[in-house]
Amino acid sequence: MPKFAANLSMLYPELSFIERFGAAAADGFEAVEFLFPYDFEPVVLADQLVRHGLKQVLFNAPPGDWAQGEKGLACLPGREVEFLAAIDRALVYARALACPRVHVMAGIMPAAIACETLRATYVANFRVAARRAAPFGVTLLIEPLNQRDNPGYFVSRQDDAHALIEEIGEPNVGVQMDLYHCQIVEGDVAMKIRQWLPTGRVSHLQIAGVPERHEPDIGELNYRYLFAVLDEVAAQCGWQGWVGCEYRPARGSVAGGTRAGLAWRTDR
Numbered sequence: 001m002p003k004f005a006a007n008l009s010m011l012y013p014e015l016s017f018i019e020r021f022g023a024a025a026a027d028g029f030e031a032v033e034f035l036f037p038y039d040f041e042p043v044v045l046a047d048q049l050v051r052h053g054l055k056q057v058l059f060n061a062p063p064g065d066w067a068q069g070e071k072g073l074a075c076l077p078g079r080e081v082e083f084l085a086a087i088d089r090a091l092v093y094a095r096a097l098a099c100p101r102v103h104v105m106a107g108i109m110p111a112a113i114a115c116e117t118l119r120a121t122y123v124a125n126f127r128v129a130a131r132r133a134a135p136f137g138v139t140l141l142i143e144p145l146n147q148r149d150n151p152g153y154f155v156s157r158q159d160d161a162h163a164l165i166e167e168i169g170e171p172n173v174g175v176q177m178d179l180y181h182c183q184i185v186e187g188d189v190a191m192k193i194r195q196w197l198p199t200g201r202v203s204h205l206q207i208a209g210v211p212e213r214h215e216p217d218i219g220e221l222n223y224r225y226l227f228a229v230l231d232e233v234a235a236q237c238g239w240q241g242w243v244g245c246e247y248r249p250a251r252g253s254v255a256g257g258t259r260a261g262l263a264w265r266t267d268r
Contacts (some may be wrong), residue, residue, distance in 0.1 A: 002230055004265060005031035005057050007206075007246040014257045018048060025052035027259055033058035033244045036066075038089070042096030049097060056097040057242045058141070058176075058204055061090035063105045071145075072105025074129075075122040075154040077113060087129040087140075094138045101204055103141045103176050104129060106154035118154060123167050130170035139203050143176035146184040156185050158196055165201055174203030178246065183210045183221055190229045197230075198237040205230070208247035215247060217264040224267075 006024035008017065015023055017040075024032055032054050037045055049056055064070030064082070073083040090102045104126065109118055130140050142161045145153045155161055161175045177196060183189050196202050209219035216223040233239065251261035 002205075002227055002234075002243040003031065003241075004029060005033050005055075005242045005244045007033050007035075007244050009035040010246055010248050012258045013249070018044070021048040021052050021054060023258070025054055027262060028265075029054070031055040031057045031242055033242075033246070035060050036062070037093050037097070038062060042093050045093075046096050056099040058101045058103060058244060059090075059093065059097075059099060060103045060105060061140075062086035064107070070108065071150060071153060072107040074104055074125045075107040075109065075118040077117060077121045080121075080125060083125050084128060084132070087132055091133060091136055091138060094133075095136055100137060101139050101141055101174070101176075102133070103143055106142070108150075108152040109154050111152075119164075122154065123164065126164075126168045126173060127170055130168065130173050134170070134172050139172045139174050141174050141176040141203055143178055144181055144185065145178075146181040148184055149181075156181075158182060158186065158192055162196065162199065162201055175201050176204045176206065177202045178206040178208075179221070179226065180206065180208040180210055180213060180246070189221065190226060193226070193229055194233055197233045197239050200237075202239070202241065204241055204244065206244040206246045208245075212250070213248050214250035215261045215264055216245075217267070218250060223264065 006029040008020040012020040012023045037059050064073045073079045073086060094102055106122060133140055142155060142164060144155045144157055144161050147153065147156055165173050179189055182192055186192065207216050207223065209216050210221050211219060249258045249261045
């Protein structure tokens with residue numbers, strides 16, 4: 001059975017962010033992830049983890065101006081100083097929360113800049129960032145995002161993410177394989193799990209129903225089958241990562257909160 005981590009940016013929207021830690025623990029989650037921790041001091045979040053016996057397994061580095069539509073800085077020429085400052089800030093939180101993984105968003109491709117320039121900038125930035133993160137035992141993650149929800153995003157396919165890791169050439173860079181994005185962009189998700197999990201480069205998985213990004217048992221993906229595939233492949237290759245529940249609750253919006261939509265975890 002996969003190990004599930006509650007994504008506190010999406011789950012439990014009926015509660016304040018700080019209250020979501022306790023709710024996740026009460027519902028049996030042993031780990032959490034979220035998008036951005038920066039509205040809170042690290043000590044406040046660390047206290048919630050300790051208080052509720054939770055592990056922090058993932059969060060995102062600062063993405064630039066999120067309110068203005070920026071989704072990362074890594075591929076953007078001329079933003080290198082800001083990018084590295086964002087990495088340094090993320091590492092402060094990673095150390096305080098004992099979090100071993102940080103997702104580094106790539107950015108939206110400016111139309112006026114050649115793809116070759118964007119790729120060179122991305123690879124160079126990631127190399128420097130990975131070397132800064134290595135002494136703290138932190139792995140930096142690349143997540144391919146679908147173009148329907150994220151038009152112009154720099155990395156959209158699993159094979160591109162793995163090729164970038166080869167080019168970056170640092171051991172503490174991994175893939176964040178979100179099956180929601182993978183289904184929208186590529187499909188054939190079960191075979192993608194069989195293809196990429198044994199490489200040792202997939203550090204974290206995420207799930208959501210497709211196409212609305214609700215509970216995993218709502219939509220076109222058969223997660224009961226996919227969890228069995230994941231268990232099989234993980235047993236064969238020794239993968240022991242977490243599966244982040246990064247979805248918007250639909251059932252809980254009617255009655256009962258997020259808990260009302262969690263039956264998929266055991267209904268297998």
